[in-house]
Amino acid sequence: MKPRCNLLVLALGIVLTTALTQNAFGRHFRAAANYSVAHAPIAIAAGDFTGHGKIDLAVRHLDNTISVLRGHGDGTFDSAVHYQLAAAPGTALAALNQKQSLYLTGNQLVASVSADFNCDGVSDQALTASGKNRVSILLGERASLQLPPTGNILQNPGFESGALPPWYVARNFCSSPCRPWTIATVHPRTGVYDAGDMGNIEMRQDFTAVSTSIITKVVMWIRHPSGVGLPAAVDFFYTDGTDDEFLIFTPDQNWDVFDLTADLESGKMLSGISVFGFSGGGVTPTTFVDNASILTQ
Numbered sequence: 001m002k003p004r005c006n007l008l009v010l011a012l013g014i015v016l017t018t019a020l021t022q023n024a025f026g027r028h029f030r031a032a033a034n035y036s037v038a039h040a041p042i043a044i045a046a047g048d049f050t051g052h053g054k055i056d057l058a059v060r061h062l063d064n065t066i067s068v069l070r071g072h073g074d075g076t077f078d079s080a081v082h083y084q085l086a087a088a089p090g091t092a093l094a095a096l097n098q099k100q101s102l103y104l105t106g107n108q109l110v111a112s113v114s115a116d117f118n119c120d121g122v123s124d125q126a127l128t129a130s131g132k133n134r135v136s137i138l139l140g141e142r143a144s145l146q147l148p149p150t151g152n153i154l155q156n157p158g159f160e161s162g163a164l165p166p167w168y169v170a171r172n173f174c175s176s177p178c179r180p181w182t183i184a185t186v187h188p189r190t191g192v193y194d195a196g197d198m199g200n201i202e203m204r205q206d207f208t209a210v211s212t213s214i215i216t217k218v219v220m221w222i223r224h225p226s227g228v229g230l231p232a233a234v235d236f237f238y239t240d241g242t243d244d245e246f247l248i249f250t251p252d253q254n255w256d257v258f259d260l261t262a263d264l265e266s267g268k269m270l271s272g273i274s275v276f277g278f279s280g281g282g283v284t285p286t287t288f289v290d291n292a293s294i295l296t297q
Contacts, residue, residue: 029125029248031262032136037067037080041128042102044135045095046115055115057126057135058092068092075118075139103231103247103278104173104200108132110231112249127247136246138258152293153207154273159183159193159290167195167205170274174199179285181277189221189255189290196285197277202235203289204274209239210296212268217295218260220275223288224250230278232287234260237272255290270294 040062049056054073059080060066066088067080085093103110108131117124122140155166162183169180179198188194195203224230228251235245244265248258264270273294277287 028141028257029138029259030141031259032127032138032246033076033262035069035077035080035135035137037061037069037128037133037135038065038082039063039133040130041067041133041135042109042111042130043096043100044111044113044126044128045092045098046113046117046126047091047095049089049092049095055117056092057113058089058096059128059135060096062130066092066096069135071117073117073119075124075137077135077137080135101229108245110233110247112229112231112247114229114249114251123251125249125251127249129245129247132246136263138248140251151295153210153296154205154292154294155207157292158188158191159195160191162193164195164203166207167203170202170204171276172199172201173276174201174279177284178279184285184288187223187225187255187288189223191290194288194290196288198279198285198287200276200279202274202276204235204237204272206237206272209269209271210294212264212266212270214297215261215264215270215294216297217293218264218273219257220260220292221255221257221290222248222250222275223253223255223290224278224286225253225288226286228252230286232278233276234258234263235272235274235276236264236270237274238265239269239271242268255288257291 038061041059043060045058054071056071057069066083069077069080108129110129112127114123125138127136181197181203184196250256
């Protein structure tokens with residue numbers, strides 16, 4: 001019998017604690033499922049806002065309107081119902097009025113909440129950002145993701161050359177203290193090297209453009225040793241000049257693998273990928289990356 005979820009109203013950035021021990025290889029998040037909401041979402045909260053005994057999501061928008069997504073208890077949600085502030089469910093307003101942790105990435109304000117949306121005892125994530133009119137759901141798994149040894153179009157994906165190229169430092173939105181991306185040897189997930197940074201700084205790799213229709217998997221391992229619920233922004237670059245950015249939040253201080261495949265835009269040619277580090281946390285560096293992969297058919 002599937003366990004009943006704890007129905008807690010959760011503020012942003014608060015990770016639902018479970019009694020399950022993570023394995024030594026980190027946590028795997030499945031590819032995101034996206035739900036449309038109204039314009040410029042800037043905050044998100046989880047709880048039973050519709051009185052049906054399952055976890056729902058509530059989103060506040062820049063114009064102070066509210067969207068509520070009714071949860072099914074299996075990790076899926078109904079389409080968003082949009083409310084003016086005075087008409088929104090009181091429990092949703094109470095949750096959104098709690099002190100929230102918001103993160104400024106390369107070009108948008110981002111919010112996250114963690115809860116067990118599908119009642120499997122593993123923390124899941126819901127993310128929203130001011131530049132995306134959607135909520136992204138990432139369901140957590142305890143099993144590590146095993147990747148094929150070949151077929152990766154990225155060069156130096158694990159930084160085992162001992163140098164950063166062909167990765168390079170790109171946009172920099174960091175305010176002091178800052179430390180641009182460089183090779184590290186303190187926390188590698190595999191091998192001898194990984195890459196680390198301190199601050200809202202971008203590490204990017206460009207490559208020969210490939211159709212998203214033949215990409216089978218995009219994954220990246222990220223670690224924030226300075227705390228839990230901390231963000232990293234990932235960008236996809238396409239030959240039509242568009243830059244699609246989305247957020248991930250690490251649920252613990254260990255290596256966590258994120259499946260980014262569902263964030264690819266269909267019908268486009270992918271020509272680059274990047275990741276922004278996190279500003280703050282009191283540890284230098286605050287963000288580590290290793291074992292990035294873009295696999296094709």
